[in-house]
Amino acid sequence: MLKVSNNTEQFNILQSKNIKTPETVRTKKATNPIISGFQKDLYVKAPQKSYINPNTSVPVSEIYSPKQLLKAYLNPQYLNFLINTNPNIKDILNSKGIAIQAHPENISKISNSHLTTTTAYALQIADKMNLSQADKRVLEQACVFHDFGKVLIPKEILEKPDMLTAEEKEIMDLHSQLGYELLSNTGMNKRVLDLVKNHHNTQNNDILGQILTTADIYSALREQRSYKTPMSEKEAISILEQKADKGELNKDTVETLKSILSSSSTPYAA
Numbered sequence: 001m002l003k004v005s006n007n008t009e010q011f012n013i014l015q016s017k018n019i020k021t022p023e024t025v026r027t028k029k030a031t032n033p034i035i036s037g038f039q040k041d042l043y044v045k046a047p048q049k050s051y052i053n054p055n056t057s058v059p060v061s062e063i064y065s066p067k068q069l070l071k072a073y074l075n076p077q078y079l080n081f082l083i084n085t086n087p088n089i090k091d092i093l094n095s096k097g098i099a100i101q102a103h104p105e106n107i108s109k110i111s112n113s114h115l116t117t118t119t120a121y122a123l124q125i126a127d128k129m130n131l132s133q134a135d136k137r138v139l140e141q142a143c144v145f146h147d148f149g150k151v152l153i154p155k156e157i158l159e160k161p162d163m164l165t166a167e168e169k170e171i172m173d174l175h176s177q178l179g180y181e182l183l184s185n186t187g188m189n190k191r192v193l194d195l196v197k198n199h200h201n202t203q204n205n206d207i208l209g210q211i212l213t214t215a216d217i218y219s220a221l222r223e224q225r226s227y228k229t230p231m232s233e234k235e236a237i238s239i240l241e242q243k244a245d246k247g248e249l250n251k252d253t254v255e256t257l258k259s260i261l262s263s264s265s266t267p268y269a270a
Contacts, residue, residue: 066119066144070111073186074104079151082182089152089181096171098154106150106158114219119143121215121257128256131207139208141188142195146212149179149196159226176200202248210250214240214257217249233261 072078079102083089093100107115122143126136150158153175157168164172180197191208198204199212221236231239237258243249 066141067111069141070107070115070144070148073148073183074108074151076102076104079104079182082185083152085185086181089178092174092178092181093152096174098152098171100152101154102151103153103155103158104151106153106155107148110147114223115144115147117222118146118212118215118219121218121260122211124260125211125215125253125256126208128260129207129211129252135208138189138191138195139211141192142199142208142212143215145179145183145188145192146196146199146216147175147179148182149175149177151182152178161226163227173200202243207250207253210253214249214253217243218257237261 073082083100083102090100119140122139123136126139131139153172157164157171160168176197176199180193183193183196195206195209195212198206198209199216201209202213204210204213218236218240221231221239222233224230237254240249240254240257244251244254
């Protein structure tokens, strides 16, 4: 696999997009019901550094917030950089006969919906379980990027109004590995990369992985999708409990989410 020796390419692309540095971005109360209901500010401050020196080994993922990085990484020029520096991506797509074509809109359209609610649920669970600030930073970044690989999934599969065929489901399931491969040359934290790669692995014993999976599933169940209507809170929690009983989800994370939802004054309404 090709590796980037320094941050020069990333620096140039990010700067060309006029991405603001962290100290110029004021934290704000999010307006999404799930976040305001939990009284949780999703926007976590990145380390206070005013610029990126392209000749240092400091990865850009430690300078910009996850939301800033996501926006920058969806730049077509940067997506091409990520694709072209990792031959594994071409091999994965060719194995399924899929053309190498990036669809940044696949991600940008869920940035303020699924990615936001998944992150909010996950951070609330992490807070309730008294995880460290370092763990929560890793978790937040993984939540924002967990579906990044869908940028390479054909729209006719991603937005199909009916159930996927077995072959189509195999292609859809590639998004976890593709996300890992796309982000592998960005200098992103290895724990984040592992969470992106394994976020659909219900047997993952990592507590951050279990939190992400729980939040991801609950968020998806509560949303309108091209192939389904949104479930109620009760229906979605029932499915999580069934998965926990089967050993597919961590019971503690499911019970913690239930506790958060029951105590929230403004529960998320689909």
